[in-house]
Amino acid sequence: MSSSVGPDCTELKQKYDNCFNKWYSEKFLKGDTTPECEDLFKDYRACVMVTLKEKGIDKLLDESRKEAPFPSTSFGENNNNDNKQS
Amino acid sequence: MVKFYQHSFSYDHPWQNVTLAFWLRYPNPFASHVLAVDVLDRYVDEQGVLRTTRLVLKKGKAPKWFPKTFLKNSEAFVIEESEVDPKSMTMITRTKNLNHVRIMQIVETQKFQVGNEENTTTCKSEACIVSRFGWGMTSRIEMFGQSNFAANASKARKGMRHILQMIREKQAGGRLPFFHTQPSS
Numbered sequence: 260m261s262s263s264v265g266p267d268c269t270e271l272k273q274k275y276d277n278c279f280n281k282w283y284s285e286k287f288l289k290g291d292t293t294p295e296c297e298d299l300f301k302d303y304r305a306c307v308m309v310t311l312k313e314k315g316i317d318k319l320l321d322e323s324r325k326e327a328p329f330p331s332t333s334f335g336e337n338n339n340n341d342n343k344q345s
Numbered sequence: 346m347v348k349f350y351q352h353s354f355s356y357d358h359p360w361q362n363v364t365l366a367f368w369l370r371y372p373n374p375f376a377s378h379v380l381a382v383d384v385l386d387r388y389v390d391e392q393g394v395l396r397t398t399r400l401v402l403k404k405g406k407a408p409k410w411f412p413k414t415f416l417k418n419s420e421a422f423v424i425e426e427s428e429v430d431p432k433s434m435t436m437i438t439r440t441k442n443l444n445h446v447r448i449m450q451i452v453e454t455q456k457f458q459v460g461n462e463e464n465t466t467t468c469k470s471e472a473c474i475v476s477r478f479g480w481g482m483t484s485r486i487e488m489f490g491q492s493n494f495a496a497n498a499s500k501a502r503k504g505m506r507h508i509l510q511m512i513r514e515k516q517a518g519g520r521l522p523f524f525h526t527q528p529s530s
Contacts, residue, residue: 260372261379261382262382264383264400272383280365280368283368285522287429288364288365288524292389292395293389294388303384307383316443323424
């Protein structure tokens with residue numbers, strides 16, 4: 260299993276990943292889309308966010324999200340919207 | 346931005362396993378440059394689609410001719426957005442680099458769907474690249490990005506196949522549920 264960017268978060272990440280992988284293959288793919296593992300995710304995510312802030316990545320993330328919404332509907336066409344990034 | 350890469354290929358594995366392999370694909374022996382992967386956001390939307398944002402940290406690699414002053418930090422962050430629709434059996438993923446974007450930005454989109462033959466999955470992949478570096482180096486950087494991308498895409502498929510094989514072996518041992526998919530019409 261892969262590590263987290265925050266060395267202190269790797270253990271929380273692995274607990275969450277284990278829960279998610281089980282839910283994903285045993286519930287979600289079989290049609291039960293009720294989320295599980297939410298509490299584990301909250302703890303893990305809080306840890307990661309601290310690390311991202313320390314590394315200054317949080318600002319890069321915010322900019323990236325402003326400029327490009329997920330283009331799922333435009334797949335296969337020319338993604339002209341992407342040209343507008345400055 | 347130039348669309349420079351378009352590729353379609355098939356995995357001899359059911360769609361469910363391919364989407365699971367996408368989550369599990371790091372670490373693998375073909376991706377030693379990947380240092381860390383984190384989930385930043387994940388939720389099931391009103392349509393029952395799983396939406397995920399992940400952050401991937403990679404060791405950067407610049408060509409020898411690239412001026413070192415511009416690459417003090419060789420870590421590259423890649424943002425990966427994805428959606429999985431279990432009803433239509435479609436997974437769409439998009440990755441792009443977060444930093445070093447002035448030197449070069451590559452956006453790759455992939456679409457995984459049930460293949461025409463039983464228990465196969467097709468993947469359509471396309472990538473765009475843009476460099477805003479200027480100084481007469483833009484086209485050289487874009488060329489470097491293109492040739493590098495094709496080699497990396499091949500390694501990425503090897504990594505996915507490696508993980509898919511592991512999933513298959515675990516299923517044979519009864520530790521993961523089996524999936525079986527009918528070909529799409």
